[in-house]
Amino acid sequence: MQAGEGVFKMEPEELLRLLPAVHEVLGREELAPAVATDRSGARDCVRRVLEEWRERILREGAEPPGTAELAAQAAALFQRRARPSLRRVINATGVVLHTNLGRALLSPAAVEAVAACAAHYCNLEMDLATGERGSRYGHVVELLQEITGAEAALVVNNNAAAVFLCLAALAAGRDTVISRGQMVEIGGSFRVPEVMAQSGTRLVEVGTTNKTYLSDYERAISGDTALLLKVHPSNYRVLGFTAEVSTAELVSLGRKYGIPVMEDLGSGSFLDLGEYGLGHEPTVREEVAAGVDILTFSGDKLLGGPQAGIIVGRSELVQKVARHPLNRAVRIDKMTLAALEATLRAYRDPERARQEIPTLRLLTLSGEELARRAARLGELLAEKIGGRAEVAVKEVSSQVGGGALPLATLPSWGVTVRPVRMSAARAAEKLRQEEPPVLARIQDENLIFDLRTVLPGEEADIVRALAQVLA
Numbered sequence: 001m002q003a004g005e006g007v008f009k010m011e012p013e014e015l016l017r018l019l020p021a022v023h024e025v026l027g028r029e030e031l032a033p034a035v036a037t038d039r040s041g042a043r044d045c046v047r048r049v050l051e052e053w054r055e056r057i058l059r060e061g062a063e064p065p066g067t068a069e070l071a072a073q074a075a076a077l078f079q080r081r082a083r084p085s086l087r088r089v090i091n092a093t094g095v096v097l098h099t100n101l102g103r104a105l106l107s108p109a110a111v112e113a114v115a116a117c118a119a120h121y122c123n124l125e126m127d128l129a130t131g132e133r134g135s136r137y138g139h140v141v142e143l144l145q146e147i148t149g150a151e152a153a154l155v156v157n158n159n160a161a162a163v164f165l166c167l168a169a170l171a172a173g174r175d176t177v178i179s180r181g182q183m184v185e186i187g188g189s190f191r192v193p194e195v196m197a198q199s200g201t202r203l204v205e206v207g208t209t210n211k212t213y214l215s216d217y218e219r220a221i222s223g224d225t226a227l228l229l230k231v232h233p234s235n236y237r238v239l240g241f242t243a244e245v246s247t248a249e250l251v252s253l254g255r256k257y258g259i260p261v262m263e264d265l266g267s268g269s270f271l272d273l274g275e276y277g278l279g280h281e282p283t284v285r286e287e288v289a290a291g292v293d294i295l296t297f298s299g300d301k302l303l304g305g306p307q308a309g310i311i312v313g314r315s316e317l318v319q320k321v322a323r324h325p326l327n328r329a330v331r332i333d334k335m336t337l338a339a340l341e342a343t344l345r346a347y348r349d350p351e352r353a354r355q356e357i358p359t360l361r362l363l364t365l366s367g368e369e370l371a372r373r374a375a376r377l378g379e380l381l382a383e384k385i386g387g388r389a390e391v392a393v394k395e396v397s398s399q400v401g402g403g404a405l406p407l408a409t410l411p412s413w414g415v416t417v418r419p420v421r422m423s424a425a426r427a428a429e430k431l432r433q434e435e436p437p438v439l440a441r442i443q444d445e446n447l448i449f450d451l452r453t454v455l456p457g458e459e460a461d462i463v464r465a466l467a468q469v470l471a
């Protein structure tokens with residue numbers, strides 16, 4: 001009897017006998033390239049595929065495919081295994097700080113510094129002048145003092161860790177006062193009230209969702225108050241009938257009662273982005289100058305460096321945070337420090353920072369340049385996929401991302417592609433399987449490729465990937 005013929009269902013033992021031997025599959029032409037590169041790896045893949053089919057036969061009585069199909073499945077598995085899981089992608093979404101796509105890109109100087117420290121020994125904790133043990137934080141403290149005007153600085157793994165560590169070190173077992181309007185969730189499970197609870201501080205919430213006054217804070221202060229906390233609401237805004245207490249007012253209240261003010265700035269910009277038409281975010285220097293006692297912010301948001309949490313502020317408080325035993329658990333590593341130092345160095349000259357740090361460069365690209373590049377990509381695409389999709393060059397809007405400036409939309413230029421024979425969602429899915437994967441936005445059955453986040457030279461990859469996907 002043939003497999004699948006007639007009304008008789010084959011017994012599992014018969015179905016198992018239909019599976020070919022490993023060497024029969026391995027000899028098929030579908031696997032020839034895999035065998036030529038790594039014969040034992042290819043054999044492992046054939047074994048895995050045959051094993052999976054054996055299990056399916058026993059579990060559901062499934063009928064196995066022929067030897068050619070089994071070889072094709074093993075070849076696909078071989079290819080998947082040969083590819084790194086974490087790899088470069090093309091970001092055509094227009095979201096500059098895309099958390100799912102790795103946030104900030106490092107500058108060439110930062111990449112070089114990482115490579116040098118990763119491949120060689122480095123003076124991570126060695127004072128080269130004396131030959132004695134040094135501090136890993138020493139490599140960036142002076143730069144941070146210079147850029148922010150703060151007395152002292154410390155760096156940890158990320159801003160979530162920075163906030164947690166500061167609360168644990170400065171306010172565990174005592175009260176931290178915060179406005180109800182700032183009890184936010186940043187995403188990725190960072191929720192202010194939960195972080196506060198875990199740190200061991202007691203949360204004292206004041207005011208209402210939309211309005212909080214200085215008198216609300218003042219009424220909540222008691223002998224148990226350890227901190228007045230201000231949190232940047234990052235990715236959301238309360239608009240309309242609202243009131244928040246300014247940093248200066250909160251600082252004067254803190255001074256009056258001898259209670260330090262802490263601020264989680266989130267993004268922590270060093271430059272006034274208002275000068276570039278991006279809307280004003282308080283800079284770290286402004287907040288330090290306003291008298292905030294301790295501030296935390298991310299390294300890989302508007303700052304444009306590696307993932308890190310930066311803490312700056314008054315010496316006595318920063319020292320206390322540094323001495324907390326949990327500091328070791330959220331310690332920054334040498335590669336991050338190398339990238340951070342190189343990024344901070346660029347800020348000594350703001351114009352150099354704007355040109356060298358990719359995040360700042362992408363955020364401040366000129367409309368003319370974006371329009372010119374979009375027109376060129378549009379031409380290339382019309383030429384290659386003209387019959388298979390409607391291609392148009394359009395004005396679009398990009399986003400900053402990373403919870404920074406949520407309401408700011410950056411005018412940009414892009415190419416829209418409306419596939420003729422498949423949905424935009426299906427085309428987007430297939431684009432993600434290309435090498436390098438291409439990430440686009442979808443709007444009204446159109447794929448949108450926003451040139452702001454497409455790096456120069458990546459246009460050719462987009463054209464090739466789309467031609468393949470729509471073939």
Ligand SMILES: *Cc1c(COP(=O)(O)O)cnc(C)c1O
Pocket residue numbers: 158159160161163186190231232233234235264265266267297298299308309402403
């Ligand atoms: C992004 C953000 C965080 C978390 O920072 P990570 O560096 O991602 O850990 C915390 N607080 C605010 C206000 C943020 O915007």
